[in-house]
Amino acid sequence: MIHAHITAWFLALILFFVAISLFKKGKTKGAKILQMILRVLYLLIIATGAGLLFSVYKIDVWYILKAVVGLWIIGLFEMILGRVANNRRTSTFWIQFVVAWLLVLYLGFVKLPMSFLHP
Numbered sequence: 001m002i003h004a005h006i007t008a009w010f011l012a013l014i015l016f017f018v019a020i021s022l023f024k025k026g027k028t029k030g031a032k033i034l035q036m037i038l039r040v041l042y043l044l045i046i047a048t049g050a051g052l053l054f055s056v057y058k059i060d061v062w063y064i065l066k067a068v069v070g071l072w073i074i075g076l077f078e079m080i081l082g083r084v085a086n087n088r089r090t091s092t093f094w095i096q097f098v099v100a101w102l103l104v105l106y107l108g109f110v111k112l113p114m115s116f117l118h119p
């Protein structure tokens with residue numbers, strides 16, 4: 001489950017940047033297709049995340065925070081892509097993006113116990 005979770009968000013991260021670069025190059029059609037694939041990946045991220053969450057014996061506040069920040073990142077993926085597509089400002093969302101990623105990586109890899117880095 002943890003590997004499926006990591007694979008899903010890693011793939012989403014890559015496709016997100018590819019979609020942004022396609023939008024910027026004016027290749028709207030390709031970008032829109034990636035945006036749809038991304039939405040399927042969001043569902044997979046949430047499903048695997050929820051699966052991990054419910055495999056936990058006692059869900060504490062750190063787990064809740066991890067889930068919330070995960071959902072926040074998905075929201076930011078959507079917001080940033082939507083705004084890039086419409087040529088609107090994205091700077092405040094990029095700041096949130098960096099903060100949210102630092103938080104999620106800290107919570108996922110360091111704070112919470114199920115790490116594939118230190119099994």
Ligand code: HEM
Binds near residue numbers: 068071104112117
């Ligand atoms: C783009 C969004 C997300 C990212 C980047 C992300 C990232 C991560 C990372 C880096 C880990 C640690 C993997 C490891 O230690 O090997 C993890 C684990 C986990 N994630 Fe996510 N996640 C996201 C979304 C979600 C969502 C939406 C949920 C809940 C619905 C969720 C729930 C969990 C849970 C429960 C764990 C296990 C934590 C542990 O005990 O170590 N994640 N995630």
